[in-house]
Amino acid sequence: MIRVGIFGATGYAGYELLRWLRRHPEVRVVFAASESSAGASLADVIPGPLDTPLIAPDEAPLGDVDLVFLALPHGAAGKMARRARAAGVRVIDFSADFRLATPESYRRWYGHDHPAPELLPAPYGLPELNRAALRGAMLIANPGCYPTGMLLGVAPLLMAGALTDPLIIVDAKSGVSGAGRAPKQNTHFVEVNENLAPYSIGQVHRHVGEMRQEAQRIARGVAPEIVFTPQLLPVSRGILSTIYLRIPDDWSEDRVRALYREQYADEPFVRVLSAGALATLGHTTDTNVCAISLTLARPGLLIVVSSEDNMVKGAAGQAIQNMNLMFGLDETTGLV
Numbered sequence: 001m002i003r004v005g006i007f008g009a010t011g012y013a014g015y016e017l018l019r020w021l022r023r024h025p026e027v028r029v030v031f032a033a034s035e036s037s038a039g040a041s042l043a044d045v046i047p048g049p050l051d052t053p054l055i056a057p058d059e060a061p062l063g064d065v066d067l068v069f070l071a072l073p074h075g076a077a078g079k080m081a082r083r084a085r086a087a088g089v090r091v092i093d094f095s096a097d098f099r100l101a102t103p104e105s106y107r108r109w110y111g112h113d114h115p116a117p118e119l120l121p122a123p124y125g126l127p128e129l130n131r132a133a134l135r136g137a138m139l140i141a142n143p144g145c146y147p148t149g150m151l152l153g154v155a156p157l158l159m160a161g162a163l164t165d166p167l168i169i170v171d172a173k174s175g176v177s178g179a180g181r182a183p184k185q186n187t188h189f190v191e192v193n194e195n196l197a198p199y200s201i202g203q204v205h206r207h208v209g210e211m212r213q214e215a216q217r218i219a220r221g222v223a224p225e226i227v228f229t230p231q232l233l234p235v236s237r238g239i240l241s242t243i244y245l246r247i248p249d250d251w252s253e254d255r256v257r258a259l260y261r262e263q264y265a266d267e268p269f270v271r272v273l274s275a276g277a278l279a280t281l282g283h284t285t286d287t288n289v290c291a292i293s294l295t296l297a298r299p300g301l302l303i304v305v306s307s308e309d310n311m312v313k314g315a316a317g318q319a320i321q322n323m324n325l326m327f328g329l330d331e332t333t334g335l336v
């Protein structure tokens with residue numbers, strides 16, 4: 001049994017993780033910690049079936065666990081990672097604190113100093129594209145939700161060196177749980193309901209740095225140019241990314257699909273849809289799957305649609321996939 005602790009259990013990502021871990025046959029949840037609700041039961045904080053007792057983070061028995069999941073905001077996660085690693089405990093971090101390889105890059109995209117630079121670089125936890133680095137790892141940076149869908153959607157072409165233009169346009173729509181549980185004006189029901197709102201457009205969203213870093217690694221050093229438009233969709237969960245790419249004029253849609261199917265042939269959590277089918281949120285809701293559809297709009301212009309559940313493949317499910325790799329379990333254990 002892997003003995004785990006969870007920090008940030010009252011947040012959307014932490015709660016989702018607990019929900020999935022209940023079905024994992026090789027995990028025992030030793031503690032769930034909460035800064036604001038220590039002493040309460042989770043069901044007192046989030047109405048639902050999980051009545052896990054919540055303890056104060058300072059009282060977390062790190063000596064009793066093999067692994068902690070950090071479902072905390074950026075900055076707080078890095079500090080907790082330092083504490084856990086000093087106690088010899090493995091870490092899977094949901095936040096962005098360990099996704100960027102250098103403290104300089106982190107400061108550029110997050111606007112403050114890195115909370116634990118001595119722990120950088122950490123392996124980037126996208127198993128389909130970085131599996132070897134995750135097996136047995138002591139600290140894993142779980143990817144951002146938007147970069148997960150984007151990177152899986154473009155990787156086969158980047159690996160093949162098949163883009164004829166470095167420009168990658170990513171038009172993405174996210175369910176509101178992606179913004180976390182703390183209320184904000186733009187996530188208020190009246191703002192979101194029956195609306196579709198872009199935010200952080202241009203080159204300002206912090207996920208552009210993460211996408212660029214990982215896309216460049218996948219493309220073996222060739223720097224992509226990414227234009228990213230995130231939008232808030234009036235649904236609770238799911239991300240649909242529509243990605244526009246330039247490919248050689250003589251490539252057929254079948255050729256592209258064969259490339260994607262070959263790349264993802266052994267991947268249990270990537271589904272390349274058949275000709276004519278388009279990926280929708282419904283293809284991936286409440287699963288750890290990323291579904292990808294491919295459409296040749298005209299010679300040389302490919303439209304990829306990538307669908308994922310931001311709470312599962314974009315957060316808790318991917319974290320469990322990473323845990324399975326970390327501890328040498330079958331990667332699909334506890335996941336669908």
Ligand SMILES: NC(=O)C1=CN([C@@H]2O[C@H](COP(=O)(O)OP(=O)(O)OC[C@H]3O[C@@H](n4cnc5c(N)ncnc54)[C@H](OP(=O)(O)O)[C@@H]3O)[C@@H](O)[C@H]2O)C=CC1
Nearest residue numbers: 008010011012013034035036072076094095178180181315
């Ligand atoms: N929501 C999503 O779809 C995804 C989220 N993530 C990442 O997962 C992490 C958690 O996100 P999410 O669950 O959405 O966020 P939430 O805001 O829903 O939850 C975060 C939790 O962290 C705790 N917390 C808040 N502020 C602090 C603080 N300053 N110090 C310590 N603990 C704090 C709170 O719990 P308490 O007060 O009870 O301790 C809170 O419930 C973030 O880093 C996010 O970027 C990653 C991918 C997808």
Ligand SMILES: CC(=O)N[C@@H](CCC(=O)OP(=O)(O)O)C(=O)O
Nearest residue numbers: 094095096144145146174178179
């Ligand atoms: C809808 C929404 O607000 N989404 C978040 C991304 C959520 C996520 O998974 O990313 P992190 O783990 O990097 O926070 C945002 O745009 O910042």
